[in-house]
Amino acid sequence: MIEIAPSILSADFSRLGEQIKTVERAGASLLHVDVMDGRFVPNITVGLPVVKAISRATQLPIDVHLMIVEPARYVESFVEAGAQMVSIHIEADPHAHRTLTALRAAGAQAGIAINPATSLSALEEAIRFVDFVLVMSVNPGFGGQEFISSSLDKVRRLRKMLDERGSKARIEIDGGIDQDNVAEVAGAGAEIIVSGSAIFGAPDPAVALRELREATVLWV
Numbered sequence: 001m002i003e004i005a006p007s008i009l010s011a012d013f014s015r016l017g018e019q020i021k022t023v024e025r026a027g028a029s030l031l032h033v034d035v036m037d038g039r040f041v042p043n044i045t046v047g048l049p050v051v052k053a054i055s056r057a058t059q060l061p062i063d064v065h066l067m068i069v070e071p072a073r074y075v076e077s078f079v080e081a082g083a084q085m086v087s088i089h090i091e092a093d094p095h096a097h098r099t100l101t102a103l104r105a106a107g108a109q110a111g112i113a114i115n116p117a118t119s120l121s122a123l124e125e126a127i128r129f130v131d132f133v134l135v136m137s138v139n140p141g142f143g144g145q146e147f148i149s150s151s152l153d154k155v156r157r158l159r160k161m162l163d164e165r166g167s168k169a170r171i172e173i174d175g176g177i178d179q180d181n182v183a184e185v186a187g188a189g190a191e192i193i194v195s196g197s198a199i200f201g202a203p204d205p206a207v208a209l210r211e212l213r214e215a216t217v218l219w220v
C-alpha cells in the first residue's frame, strides 16, 4: 500500500493545527515532521515541544525525520513525545546499530535516512535493523527543492537490495515530489511518499493531497 506523508515543513505554522486537520480529513496516512538542528543541515526547524503538541492535535501517526548530529541523544525523547516512526541519517551516526535498536526498544519504527550522494552500500549492514529506509531525493534542509532524478534508480536498486536480503523494510522517499513525478516514484518501489510544498504550497492542500493519491493509484 502506498502512503502519502504530508511534510509540515511547508505548512503555515501560525495555524498548524488547522492545516494538520485538513490533510488528516483529506486522507493523509501519516504526518512527516522535519527536525533540523542547523548543524547536520543548514536550517533550524522544530523540536520536541512541537512534536508533543502535534501528537495531541492529530490521530495520524507521526513520522519524525531527524536531520541532526548525534541523534542517539534524542531518539527516545522523540518517541516519548509521540513519534511512532523516527529516522536518523546514516551520515550522522557512527553507531547507528545502537541507535536503531534503542528506537525499536522504545516502541517506534526505526528508519535510516540516506542523502543523495551517499552510496547504498553504506546501508548494507544497517538495513537488518530497520523498519524503513528514507531515501532523500533532494539534499536535506529545505522544502521546495527540485527532485534529483537519479533517486528513482536508487529506489529501484534499494528495493532489490532489500528483497535479496529478505528484508521487509519499507522505502520512504522525501524531496521534490509532486503530482507530476509521484507515479514514477511509486513505480520505482517507494511505499511512503513525503510531500511538503506540493501539498501545503497549493491553494487547497486537501485537493493537492487527493491529486497526489490519485496519480499514485494510476501507476500501481
Ligand code: DX5
Pocket (backbone or CB within 6 Å): 007, 008, 009, 010, 032, 034, 065, 138, 139, 140, 141, 142, 143, 144, 145, 174, 175, 176, 177, 194, 195, 196, 197, 198
Ligand atoms: C527536506 C525535508 C523534506 C521537505 C520536503 O530536507 O526532509 O521533508 O519538507 O519538501 P518538498 O516536498 O517541498 O520537497
Ligand code: ZN
Pocket (backbone or CB within 6 Å): 007, 032, 033, 034, 065, 174, 194
Ligand atoms: Zn523530511
